Amino acid sequence: MTAIVEQIAGQVKALSEKELDELLSWLADYELETWDEWDKELEQDSQDGGRLSSVLERVRSDIASGKTRPLDEFIDNA
Secondary structure (H helix, E strand, O other): OOHHHHHHHHHHHOOOHHHHHHHHHHHHHHHHHHHHHHHHHHHHHHOOOOOOHHHHHHHHHHHHOOOOOOHHHHHHOO
């Protein structure tokens, strides 16, 4: 753990129950906000001309040519 994280951890441990609840609520909101941004970026990257379009084109081609198999089949054989 870095020094700053250790310092924060010490401060978190010193919080009252109410303050800890407030912090945890804020962290949950922050996490949701961050994931929403990531989801939007992934959606944009997945559209035609996006950063993932070449990867998605290859995946679709592999599926169409039968080069893939169902995930549950792969997991059962792992």
